Amino acid sequence: MQPLAGQDLLHTQPHSMHWLATATAISAVIAVSSLIQPPDATATAVATTRSARSAPAPDPGRVTFPVDCGPNRLDVTRKVSGDLDGTGGTETVAVVRCHSDTGTPPSGVYVLAQPSDPKAAPRIVATLLAPAQRLTVQDLDIQGREISTTLLGYSTLDVPRCCPDVHKSLKWQWRGGKFVQSELPAGATTEGA
Template sequence: MAGQDLLHTQPRPMHWLATATALSAVVAAASFLQPADATATTSRDAATGRHPAAAPDPAKVAFPVDCGPYRLDVVKKASADLDGDGTTETVAAVRCHSGTGTPPTGVYVLAQPAKAGTAPRVVATLVAPAQQLTVQTLTVRHGAIAAAFLGYSTRDVPRCCPDTHKSLKWQWKGGKFVQSELPAAMGTGRA
């Protein structure tokens, strides 16, 4: 018996075809059977009849930053409904590309365009590159924007070696973003 060939243990092409056919039948049957309370959903907003807009894409924005011959890099971004109007805004931290040093960062709030088919627009400047801050982290939680920055105590500090740390928070209040400073330990979460 030890030398006997066990034919029934050798898979044959017909065996694989039968298995594939059976499996296809099970998948097809499962796709037709749905629970009685199953409903189709779409991304359409039932209340307004509109499709909700996606978060503004920073790659499509003309930022108010002059990088000369260098490209502009989006180094951090986060999206949420920041002003409670039911649309998603994006916070983007951008800086001019550099192979060395720590170029200053600009932090901007972006909204969808007022006119369909055009680029998203900058609706607020939270930090301008002229402030000479470099973003470390950027987060959005519960409609509040928090960011940690490195900076310079004086103009004599080399641009490679920031020597100050600042954590800032912005919250939409009274029709604008209101800035406050966070304790150092509060602004160190990763984006």
């Protein structure tokens, strides 16, 4: 039996060197193609991540708080910001109270989040302390995802308004889709609590 045309040529017989050269060429093509992508192939994902992280903290000055101050204005006395729920966004904790030239009106503590539309006003997502509780915020801090504060108040109406006799240290943490409050032991400070 005679070989078919071309079967007797040595260069048409597969050798290990041919397979090695072919595998190297295919590997090179795959490597180069993974490096060359359309300009916007990953830009969207990177831009979205960066914009979520670099979005400014919600501005309490753009929020209508549920506090009735009558003829007086509402003052934002403290604000701190951080990623409180671990989603990568930034929330703001704002302490507000009615303006007064004398005395210290009770405080309200609210958590604000920015809607997906950056032009929209921030919204209140949680009320940590309502002014009706008649407590005043002395300090406010965020450590990681924990909010801590020291509150001052009065045990009875007979206590002079100059000298609060109730001192509480509270903290809130995001757990199970809500802020969970706990009271710190007496004498504990809110710094690093």
